[in-house]
Amino acid sequence: MEKLLHYCWKHRLFPLAELYTTDGRRVEVIDTGLHNRNAGPDFFNAKVKIDGTLWVGNVEIHDRSTDWYVHGHQHDAAYDNVVLHVAEVIDTDVTTHDGKSLPQLQLSVPDTIRQQYNQLITTDDYPPCYRIIPSLSRLTVHAWMSALQVERLEQKTNDIARRVEQADGSWEAAYFATLARNFGFGINGDAFETWAQHIPLQAVAHHRDDLFQVEAIFMGQAGLLERREERGEWMNDDYFVRLRNEYRYLAHKFSLQPMDARMWRFLRLRPQNFPYIRIAQLAHLYYSRQAGLSQMLECKTIKELLQLFLTAPTPYWQTHYTFGHESSKSEKRLSAHSRNLIILNTAIPMFFAYGRHHSREELCDRAFDLLEQLRPEDNHMIRTWQQCGLEVSNAGDTQALIQLKKEYCDRRDCLRCRFGYEYLKGRN
Numbered sequence: 296m297e298k299l300l301h302y303c304w305k306h307r308l309f310p311l312a313e314l315y316t317t318d319g320r321r322v323e324v325i326d327t328g329l330h331n332r333n334a335g336p337d338f339f340n341a342k343v344k345i346d347g348t349l350w351v352g353n354v355e356i357h358d359r360s361t362d363w364y365v366h367g368h369q370h371d372a373a374y375d376n377v378v379l380h381v382a383e384v385i386d387t388d389v390t391t392h393d394g395k396s397l398p399q400l401q402l403s404v405p406d407t408i409r410q411q412y413n414q415l416i417t418t419d420d421y422p423p424c425y426r427i428i429p430s431l432s433r434l435t436v437h438a439w440m441s442a443l444q445v446e447r448l449e450q451k452t453n454d455i456a457r458r459v460e461q462a463d464g465s466w467e468a469a470y471f472a473t474l475a476r477n478f479g480f481g482i483n484g485d486a487f488e489t490w491a492q493h494i495p496l497q498a499v500a501h502h503r504d505d506l507f508q509v510e511a512i513f514m515g516q517a518g519l520l521e522r523r524e525e526r527g528e529w530m531n532d533d534y535f536v537r538l539r540n541e542y543r544y545l546a547h548k549f550s551l552q553p554m555d556a557r558m559w560r561f562l563r564l565r566p567q568n569f570p571y572i573r574i575a576q577l578a579h580l581y582y583s584r585q586a587g588l589s590q591m592l593e594c595k596t597i598k599e600l601l602q603l604f605l606t607a608p609t610p611y612w613q614t615h616y617t618f619g620h621e622s623s624k625s626e627k628r629l630s631a632h633s634r635n636l637i638i639l640n641t642a643i644p645m646f647f648a649y650g651r652h653h654s655r656e657e658l659c660d661r662a663f664d665l666l667e668q669l670r671p672e673d674n675h676m677i678r679t680w681q682q683c684g685l686e687v688s689n690a691g692d693t694q695a696l697i698q699l700k701k702e703y704c705d706r707r708d709c710l711r712c713r714f715g716y717e718y719l720k721g722r723n
Contacts (some may be wrong), residue, residue: 297358299404299412300383301337302710302719304356305330305373308405316398319386320346328354335373343379350506352378362397363389398515411719415709421603421679422704424718429684433716436685439713443695446702448662452651459652461492468496470588470645477640478573480633486558486570492518498549503582506609508541510578515542517574518556519618534611538567566616567627575608576629591642595661597635600642604634639669639690666691676700 302308304327314322321344327343336353343350353376357363360382368374371393380397381388383404389397415423422428455469462468475491476484493516502508514520520539529535545551559570566572580586586603594600607613607628614624629637643662650658669690671677677693685695702708709715 296404297356297362298710299409300356300358300381300402301330303402303404304354304381304407306716308408309402311403314400314402316345316400318398321396322400325349326430337375337480341378345379348451352376354379354381356381358382359384359386360389361387363387368392373414401405408719412709413573415715415718416707422683422714423701424709424712424714425683427714427718428680431714440692440695442713443698444663444666444691445696447694448644448647450698451640452648455644455648456652466649467588470591470641471496474586474637475577475647476642477637478577480568480573480636482560482564482568483570483573485555486560487573489558490574491552493517493552493554495549495551495691498551499581499656502545503584506578506582507538508545509582509670510575510609511538511541512545512551513574513578514571515546516551516553517559517570518553519559519571519574521553521556529619532619533543550571561682566622571615571617572608572612575612576606576627579608580604580606588645588649591645592658594642597638597665600638600665601634604629604637618633635669635690637673638665639672639694663691665692 307324307327309324314324316322323344325342325344328338331337331339337356340351342353343354352684353374355368355374355377357366357380360380361367362382363380364387368377369390370392374396375391377391377392377397380399381402382399383402384531385399385401389399391397455473458469458472459466462472471494472488472491476488479485479487494513498514499509502512511520511705514536520535520542546553552636561569583606584590586606591600591603594603605628607626613626616619616622643665646665647662648660648662650662667689671687672688672693677687677696680696681687685696687696698710699714703712704717709718
């Protein structure tokens with residue numbers, strides 16, 4: 296397996312005996328180079344001595360040397376600066392685009408590494424490396440968890456940067472889209488982000504002092520005021536009719552086009568998570584002017600952020616979960632748990648992204664401080680890691696574990712994982 300051979304080269308898992316090329320020249324590996332995960336040679340800027348001569352260049356690795364031709368490297372000038380070709384099976388000579396014959400090194404994956412790797416990728420247990428966790432040093436765990444935490448924040452930063460670009464450089468609009476997405480709480484996240492892109496904030500700003508008009512635009516742009524299959528029932532609901540009429544007036548005024556209402560998901564949703572309720576809460580949050588980007592950036596504690604995102608819908612929604620169907624009265628405030636999720640997935644990434652973009656280191660530091668202040672998430676995946684012996688103290692730890700599962704465990708990418716590295720060393 297080629298990627299396992301990459302792993303052995305990267306971590307210098309070489310035989311104890313001296314290394315020689317296939318034509319008998321002694322090889323000394325000074326620097327294995329920088330692992331390249333994109334197009335081009337596998338390792339950049341490696342340093343190897345061949346018969347006492349130091350070569351600095353790239354290294355290409357294959358299962359079999361004939362793969363050099365299968366992949367067409369002999370026609371690609373990008374491989375002309377390869378100084379060593381490594382393969383587990385040497386079955387042909389290889390030449391570059393400029394006609395140079397390359398020295399080749401036969402390198403085998405140690406049996407213990409192969410066995411350990413097969414255990415990792417074939418077991419049905421989660422996490423597959425659970426045996427190694429109790430024996431890991433606190434330093435090893437802390438270093439890898441910190442790296443994963445940063446990796447997850449950077450991933451979210453990239454998402455925010457994409458929204459800024461889509462919004463023609465508007466951080467306020469990108470923040471609104473990020474906030475909206477997380478009001479979908481997973482199931483309706485994509486729909487809420489699409490909805491946010493259909494909200495013309497500059498136009499809505501002209502009517503921000505009128506909550507009814509804000510809600511009319513918000514509901515209307517969600518496509519929730521024109522659902523034909525339920526219109527008959529809803530036409531008897533005075534609030535629905537007034538909202539719909541107001542939206543039609545505003546849609547004509549600002550040339551608005553609603554999103555496709557079929558994007559919204561209702562199946563298996565608790566009523567308090569219905570898009571109607573979440574949009575009504577967002578309308579109130581927007582109308583109150585308490586949760587804009589500038590207000591959020593002024594917050595320094597979890598307590599301040601919890602207060603910032605405290606919102607409840609208009610009186611109509613206190614007795615409704617959908618149009619035309621009255622229910623028992625409930626304030627339907629955004630719960631503390633939901634606000635914690637909003638802080639985790641909206642505020643903290645925004646602090647980090649905005650701070651990095653504007654070179655405000657204090658905002659980046661605040662993101663990490665807030666992660667430490669926030670209580671850890673509680674779900675089956677987190678509890679499983681805890682049962683393996685991993686200590687989980689705050690939301691920073693749980694975000695690291697979510698990143699670990701999604702980007703490494705689910706993809707069986709154990710060769711890039713620090714825990715996987717320790718497992719392959721045979722310490723279990």
